[in-house]
Amino acid sequence: xxxxxxxxxxxxxxxxxxxxxxxxxxxxxxxxxxxxxxxxxxxxxxxxxxxxxxxxxxxxxxxxxxxxxxxxxxxxxxxxxxxxxxxxxxxxxxxxxxxxxxxxxxxxxxxxxxxxxxxxxxxxxxxxxxxxxxxxxxxxxxxxxxxxxxxxxxxxxxxxxxxxxxxx
Numbered sequence: 164x165x166x167x168x169x170x171x172x173x174x175x176x177x178x179x180x181x182x183x184x185x186x187x188x189x190x191x192x193x194x195x196x197x198x199x200x201x202x203x204x205x206x207x208x209x210x211x212x213x214x215x216x217x218x219x220x221x222x223x224x225x226x227x228x229x230x231x232x233x234x235x236x237x238x239x240x241x242x243x244x245x246x247x248x249x250x251x252x253x254x255x256x257x258x259x260x261x262x263x264x265x266x267x268x269x270x271x272x273x274x275x276x277x278x279x280x281x282x283x284x285x286x287x288x289x290x291x292x293x294x295x296x297x298x299x300x301x302x303x304x305x306x307x308x309x310x311x312x313x314x315x316x317x318x319x320x321x322x323x324x325x326x327x328x329x330x331x
Contacts, residue, residue, distance in 0.1 A: 166185060166209070166211065166212045166213070167185070167186075167212065167213045167214075167215055168183045168184065168185055168190060168191070168205070168209055168212045168213070168214055168215070169183065169184050169215050169216070169217060169219045169220055170182065170183035170184075170191070170202075170205060170214055170215070170216055170220070171183075171216060171218065171219075171220040171221070171224050172198050172201065172202070172216075173224055173228065175194070175227075175228055175231055176231050176232070176319075177194050177231065177312075177316050177319060177320070178194055178195055178196045178316070179194070179195050179196060179197065179198050179201055180192070180193070180194055180224070180227065180228070181193045181195070181198070181201040181202065181204075181205060182220050182223060182224050182227065183205055183209075183214075183220075184220055184223065184243070185243045187241065187243040188240065188241030188242045188243040189223065189240050189241065189242050189243060189291055189294060190209075190242075190243040190244075190245070190290065190291070191205055191208065191209075191290050191291065192227065192290070192291040192292045192293060192294055193205070193290075193292060193312065194292050194312040194313075194316055195312065208290065223238070223240050226238035226240065227240075227293065227294075230293065231293070231323070234262055234320075234323055234324045234328055235262060235328055236262070237262075237293065237294055237296075238294075240294065242291060242294060242295075244290070244291065244295070245290070246285075246288060249277075249281070249285060250285045250288055252275060253271070253275065253277075253281075253282055253285035253286065254285065254289060254295045256271060256274060256275055257271075257286070257289075257295050257296055257297055257299065257300070258295060258296065260296060260299045260300075261328070262296075262324050262328035263324045263325055263328030264299065265299045265300065265301050265305075265321065266299065266300055266301070267279075267300070267301050267302065267303050267305070268280075268282050268283050268286075268300055268301070268302065268303065268308070269303050271300055279303070282300070283300075283308075283309060286300055286309070286311075287309065287311055289311065292311070292312055293320070297310070297311075298310055298316075298317045298320045298321060299321070299324075307321075
């Protein structure tokens, strides 16, 4: 059976946003500059999926756009995270990093009893930007390091969170 993914594109403060969902939840949230390139990435990630753009993700997309404006609490959207058990562990740990805070790859790896490079690979495999906040992971020296959707977007997200999140 061919899976169906509903998807929707929209402009946002960080360029273009592409959101795609399976019947189980959000499966893809990508940021970029060109809608065509985002669609090509989605198609490459899900080559066997039937893609349907029908506006059914309007509410979820609106919630994500609002979150980008006021990042205090991520929207409570169901996620369809497909990955290895290790990736799932890393993604779960990423969701535990509070808004406005960061961890280094080394700190996260230590917390998981793992290696920083393995954590970095799991972050790079994250298909749902923002909702699994891999932008909150920094290099050991505190600098920006690798972000699938670009270091400028990572810096903008961190700056927005620094301004808009309550440090707990």
